[in-house]
Amino acid sequence: MNTPLKNNKAQPRRTALRNSPWLKPLTLLAGLIVLIPVLWALFPGLFTGQDPLDGGSTASLLPPDAQHWFGTDQVGRDVYARMVYGAGRSLLAAIIAVAVGLVIGTAIGVIAGTQRGWIEDVLMRIVDVLVSIPGILLSLSVVIILGFGTVNVALAVGITAIAQFARLARAQTLGIVRSDYVAAAYGSGANHTKVLIHHVLPNASGPLLALAVLQLGSAILQISTLSFLGYGTPPPTPEWGLIISEGRNFVATAWWLTVLPGIIVMAVVVATNRLGSVLREVGE
Amino acid sequence: MTSTPKYILARLGQAVLVLFLAFTLASLLLLILPGDGVMARFSDPALGLSKDEIAGIRASFGADLPWWQQYASTLLGFLTGDFGFSTQTGAAVSTLVSAALPSTAVLALTGFVSALVLAVIVTLVASYGRFRWLRDVADSLPSLFISVPVFWLGIILVEFVSFRLGWINVVDPGPFESLILPSVTIALPISAPIAQVLIRSVAEVRAQPYVRVTRAKGAAGAWLFVHAVLRNAISPALTIAGLVFGELVAGAVVTETVFGRNGIGALTAQAVANRDNPVLLTIVVIATLGFVIVNLLVDLLYPLIDPRLRTRKAAA
Numbered sequence: 275m276n277t278p279l280k281n282n283k284a285q286p287r288r289t290a291l292r293n294s295p296w297l298k299p300l301t302l303l304a305g306l307i308v309l310i311p312v313l314w315a316l317f318p319g320l321f322t323g324q325d326p327l328d329g330g331s332t333a334s335l336l337p338p339d340a341q342h343w344f345g346t347d348q349v350g351r352d353v354y355a356r357m358v359y360g361a362g363r364s365l366l367a368a369i370i371a372v373a374v375g376l377v378i379g380t381a382i383g384v385i386a387g388t389q390r391g392w393i394e395d396v397l398m399r400i401v402d403v404l405v406s407i408p409g410i411l412l413s414l415s416v417v418i419i420l421g422f423g424t425v426n427v428a429l430a431v432g433i434t435a436i437a438q439f440a441r442l443a444r445a446q447t448l449g450i451v452r453s454d455y456v457a458a459a460y461g462s463g464a465n466h467t468k469v470l471i472h473h474v475l476p477n478a479s480g481p482l483l484a485l486a487v488l489q490l491g492s493a494i495l496q497i498s499t500l501s502f503l504g505y506g507t508p509p510p511t512p513e514w515g516l517i518i519s520e521g522r523n524f525v526a527t528a529w530w531l532t533v534l535p536g537i538i539v540m541a542v543v544v545a546t547n548r549l550g551s552v553l554r555e556v557g558e
Numbered sequence: 559m560t561s562t563p564k565y566i567l568a569r570l571g572q573a574v575l576v577l578f579l580a581f582t583l584a585s586l587l588l589l590i591l592p593g594d595g596v597m598a599r600f601s602d603p604a605l606g607l608s609k610d611e612i613a614g615i616r617a618s619f620g621a622d623l624p625w626w627q628q629y630a631s632t633l634l635g636f637l638t639g640d641f642g643f644s645t646q647t648g649a650a651v652s653t654l655v656s657a658a659l660p661s662t663a664v665l666a667l668t669g670f671v672s673a674l675v676l677a678v679i680v681t682l683v684a685s686y687g688r689f690r691w692l693r694d695v696a697d698s699l700p701s702l703f704i705s706v707p708v709f710w711l712g713i714i715l716v717e718f719v720s721f722r723l724g725w726i727n728v729v730d731p732g733p734f735e736s737l738i739l740p741s742v743t744i745a746l747p748i749s750a751p752i753a754q755v756l757i758r759s760v761a762e763v764r765a766q767p768y769v770r771v772t773r774a775k776g777a778a779g780a781w782l783f784v785h786a787v788l789r790n791a792i793s794p795a796l797t798i799a800g801l802v803f804g805e806l807v808a809g810a811v812v813t814e815t816v817f818g819r820n821g822i823g824a825l826t827a828q829a830v831a832n833r834d835n836p837v838l839l840t841i842v843v844i845a846t847l848g849f850v851i852v853n854l855l856v857d858l859l860y861p862l863i864d865p866r867l868r869t870r871k872a873a874a
Binding site: 399400402403405406407408409410411412414415417418419491495498499502503504505515518519522525526529532533536539540543544547548 | 592833
């Protein structure tokens with residue numbers, strides 16, 4: 275987000291605005307698509323008056339109409355309301371997963387990049403191991419140990435993201451540590467910690483944050499997959515993967531229960547990826 | 559070229575080290591650390607096992623040994639093809655895995671080939687499409703494909719292609735017919751990164767002077783694409799082989815569950831549902847072996863496919 279502001283100073287304001295990749299129509303649309311489920315997660319009551327857990331006396335398996343946008347499920351619950359109330363859990367899980375990858379991965383990468391020697395060798399071999407175990411099996415291994423549930427699934431997916439962050443953070447750190455301004459900082463009496471906080475982390479943060487946003491989309495997908503397989507929260511709590519999995523049993527008679535939630539998940543992932551690539555482009 | 563055997567040995571050593579470390583991590587995590595946790599199911603009073611019987615089961619799984627002995631015997635077992643026993647069924651894990659492997663191998667292969675075909679088609683349309691809008695649409699397909707929930711795609715394909723349109727019989731299909739939809743399901747997300755790399759490298763290759771020269775010499779159409787462009791665009795695509803392998807494993811777990819196929823993926827899902835750690839451990843180690851071999855082959859074959867790398871290797 276910093277770069278467009280800097281551009282404003284360098285060029286006439288209008289050109290900078292017109293050229294900003296943030297203002298392309300597709301990027302704006304992506305921002306809007308991401309904003310909606312975020313608002314769902316924060317204020318579900320504003321978006322639906324229906325109860326996500328209790329269908330009451332509503333007929334089951336109703337097709338979409340003005341009152342039930344996505345139709346109703348096998349016990350008459352409004353599926354749109356379940357998606358709205360499920361957004362919080364599904365998005366929070368994705369954020370936890372990415373945060374685990376970002377924090378642990380960055381720590382490994384920065385330590386490896388600044389300490390060098392045998393510490394770097396050990397850390398990067400651990401990263402090699404994390405890369406070489408196929409992601410889904412690594413996360414299932416964590417799930418089998420920790421048990422089922424949304425938070426455990428989020429941690430499991432987060433562990434598969436560590437390696438990418440660690441490799442990027444190390445590469446960034448190596449570049450920064452070699453630069454003249456770090457030499458100057460050491461020359462004027464800064465110690466390791468000061469250099470780390472004032473130079474390495476701020477300069478490495480741009481690319482790492484872009485990767486974090488890109489990982490968010492893939493985390494949403496992986497978490498919904500594990501929740502579809504039944505390793506997340508048990509029903510009736512709404513969670514995106516679980517809603518699709520429940521709709522699946524009625525796909526022959528009520529296809530919308532599966533199709534519409536799937537399209538929502540897909541749209542959010544496409545939009546998040548788009549924002550992530552713009553963020554990376556802007557950084558470069 | 560004198561350094562080549564040294565390079566191969568070093569690369570081989572690195573592969574063995576990573577595999578060994580992965581085995582150590584997975585066995586500590588899944589077998590040694592939970593230790594009696596794996597055995598806890600047998601002390602369930604509902605099973606009505608006596609203390610001696612439980613002790614016997616513990617001994618047969620090696621859970622009564624100190625951790626380093628468990629680790630050593632597990633390692634020795636894996637080296638000799640003895641993967642222990644399923645805590646759920648008591649069957650030898652090697653039997654379960656070898657029964658499940660062929661079906662998954664066929665699915666992974668057909669899925670991979672479908673992904674390649676799909677990726678090449680998308681690349682062709684994105685690079686050579688007749689209209690600007692057609693090229694733009696094809697160009698944006700990979701980012702759409704990569705965002706499709708695989709399990710959702712599988713459900714949708716079965717419902718619409720099989721039941722509504724009746725194109726493919728899923729109730730009593732032949733061996734080939736039963737592979738079509740699972741392969742397409744696996745292929746779609748895998749084709750995305752391949753197509754992305756291909757589109758980018760085709761664009762780069764087409765801008766190279768030698769392509770213009772070949773065209774000036776009279777080459778055109780498919781011949782030009784296959785001989786001058788695709789050949790040179792393939793080597794960047796090889797770099798994502800590891801990524802593709804991981805996606806194939808994930809795809810197998812999901813599609814085998816959705817389509818009710820037997821195989822390693824279904825075995826994995828069952829193992830997690832039943833807390834069957836020895837089975838999951840074996841699958842993790844075998845899949846990691848697969849990943850390590852694929853990456854080793856790519857690294858070793860790379861210089862053969864791309865002559866430009868041979869001189870660089872020799873110089874290094």
